[in-house]
Amino acid sequence: MPNSKNVEMLAKVKESIDNSKGIFFIDYRGLTVKETQELRRKLTAAGAHMKVYKNNIVKIALEQAEMPVADVAGTVAYVFYENDPVAAAKVIKEESKALKKIEWLGAIADGQSLSADEAKAYAELPSRDELMAQLVYVIASPLSGIAQVCAGPARGLATVLDAIADQKNAA
Template sequence: MLKSKKAEVIEQLTTSFANTTAVVICDYKGLTVSQLEELRKAARAKDTSVQVVKNTLATIALNNAEMSGVEIKDTNIFIWSDDVINAAKIAADFAKDHDKFVIKAGYLDKEPANVAKIEAFAKLPGRDELLGMLAATWMAPITNLAVGIDALRRKKEEEA
């Protein structure tokens, strides 16, 4: 790879990593191209990026983005997103289905994260699910009031 191309890749990755809240580093050794495309497709559906990057270039980009503390070695694929839970879920779900795909480490809110922390975030409900739960909680009193008024109306109609 030419030095100018390396600089371009580092600059693009630095920008991407600096503007993201989660980076998950995984080992993909032994996966087929079609399996990696399956991962990319799942990630694209949730506005998440997936890329295989040389370790030296990724290390430089992460350091430039003020993320350090995780040693990067062997074969790695990087998954990053603005939504911490999405990045963790994509990696954890794909790891469940593919034995050769292993979560190594990552960064959550620019802090180093181990596998246990990433898997814990993967178990949390997503943003849309949380908003739905919040809306249901807010709507519960109104719903109960409407059900009560309707029951009262039916009772009055039966009495009349």
């Protein structure tokens, strides 16, 4: 008979997996309570949440969800992201640089298991907002060029009329 606490934890892990699009695995050893709270706050603002569960219970939940099972051991924090993996990865990267206590262990994204280096690569990608801004720029650039070309003759006419008016006023 399994322990009732483990059964409850398994249900919570399953819920976290169901509500997320992927998971980052990080080693958070050495973080103080205050640093951990700050990391959790920043992750929440980025649309992710960090939980610490027993590794074997997470493995069982991943198997039951038919997701790849991550081979992690030791002190592991699971960062579940809801929408944008890049935003969560950037927060982990920034905090990792600042605190020098966080290590990437891997991730599960798009139904595939990723190594630590592959998980880190997400932090180098542009965020969803940056990609949207780039798309708007690419779409708007030709339109602004067309608008300038169309406005060119009218601008030229205005310049010529202004010059003629200046000549008449000078005479």
